[in-house]
Amino acid sequence: MTSRKRKALSIAEKLEILRKYDENIVMKQSELADSLGIPGSTLRTILNNRKEIEENAKQTGGKRMKLRAGKFEELEDILMKWFLQARATNIPINGPVLREKATEIARKLHVSDEFTASNGWLDRCRKRHGIVYRQISGESESADKSCVSTWLTNVLPPLIHKFLPKDVFNADEFGLFFKLMPDKSFVYKDEKCSGGKLSKERLTVLLCANSDGSEKLPPLVIGKSVKPRCFKNVKRLACEYRAQCKAWMTGELFSTWLQDLDPSMIQKNRKILLIINNCPAHPKDVSFSNVQVEFLPAIQPVVLSH
Incomplete structure (x- = not known):
């Protein structure tokens, strides 16, 4: 089986892919990717970065050739799959955790001599993939x-x-x-209400x-x-x-x-x-x-x- 050659997509092409996805929401993502002639991973990345793509389109008129990719694209693809899986289970992820995971992936890809999970790399990676840092609330985001x-x-x-x-x-x-212990308890009025470390x-x-x-x-x-x-x-x-x-x-x-x-x-x-x-x-x-x-x-x- 021959692998597809990577193609740099313009903002306009990515917008067209988003439009076709919205028009064919019933179609499986794998089928849509095949009909568009792109890998399934590329389609998922475009869908995950929808907001960033649409904002870039407003600023550039869709003419810029591509969003700049990172030097270690394979590493970031693997990291983003892990990140999505972790967030799907509502596990909080911060900068040190992302850097540590990226370093682990670099070792497995045998690029640890070239790759450094610095704060600068993390900032650029977050911008490329539309990742932001927010306060976690008790309720999930409201649905569209x-x-x-x-x-x-x-x-x-x-x-x-x-x-x-x-x-x-x-x-x-x-x-x-x-x-996990209950987060509320009966206490005396003058008693300090504190608990131990949560399991x-x-x-x-x-x-x-x-x-x-x-x-x-x-x-x-x-x-x-x-x-x-x-x-x-x-x-x-x-x-x-x-x-x-x-x-x-x-x-x-x-x-x-x-x-x-x-x-x-x-x-x-x-x-x-x-x-x-x-x-x-x-x-x-x-x-x-x-x-x-x-x-x-x-x-x-x-x-x-x-």
């Missing part, structure tokens, strides 16, 4: 109501009309901080159920340990358990979960629709015979900034 309305009116009905309610499933993950030990749990509530799939639980001591002498679990070094959902774990789900539906001679959020840990280029995977619109952009 027009985007939601369009998806609910024009996209969702054609998807579900071929399926019975019992065959339309939705899945989502959440972080379970199982050692950051967590599990990731994926839950999946159908739209009429008649069926719930076994939960998928992701922990750090391959063989937790608490599982000793346990012959059967009420869930599926997988291990990942940070207890995060990854593209590989999600794909494996789908690959296990599809044969079970084949065995039941049943076809289902699975609707899931547009998360970096959920690979888009998946296809199965009895499980049709569709993604919610990307209505909550992931950003960090000043």
Whole structure:
């Protein structure tokens, strides 16, 4: 298989790609990338940098040939994939963490002699990829109501009309901080209200159920340990358990979960629709015979900034 040659896209070309994406929101990203003749990673980068591209277009009239790429483009591509995955699980990422991860990637790419994760590099990298640093609040960013309305009116009905309610499933993950103490307590009026260090030990749990509530799939639980001591002498679990070094959902774990789900539906001679959020840990280029995977619109952009 021959690899595509990288092409420097102008601002105007990137705007055209964004326009075609908006017009074909039902189409899978991998299919759209193929129809445009660009790698899927290029399309994802353009979508992630939409705001920066549109701002540059206003300033330059779309005539500038390209946004300047970094010298270590492969390193930054890998770093951004890791960054998106980390933010998808709501893990706070700051400058030192990004620099440390970049240094680790440089070692694996054997470019550590040339690459220095300096503050200057970090500033330039953030500008290239539209990353900002913000205060984390308790609530997620508000969704684009027009985007939601369009998806609910024009996209969702054609998807579900071929399926019975019992065959339309939705899945989502959440972080379970199982050692986290309550953040409120009864205290004496004159007592100083303070607590100890908050535990950051967590599990990731994926839950999946159908739209009429008649069926719930076994939960998928992701922990750090391959063989937790608490599982000793346990012959059967009420869930599926997988291990990942940070207890995060990854593209590989999600794909494996789908690959296990599809044969079970084949065995039941049943076809289902699975609707899931547009998360970096959920690979888009998946296809199965009895499980049709569709993604919610990307209505909550992931950003960090000043």
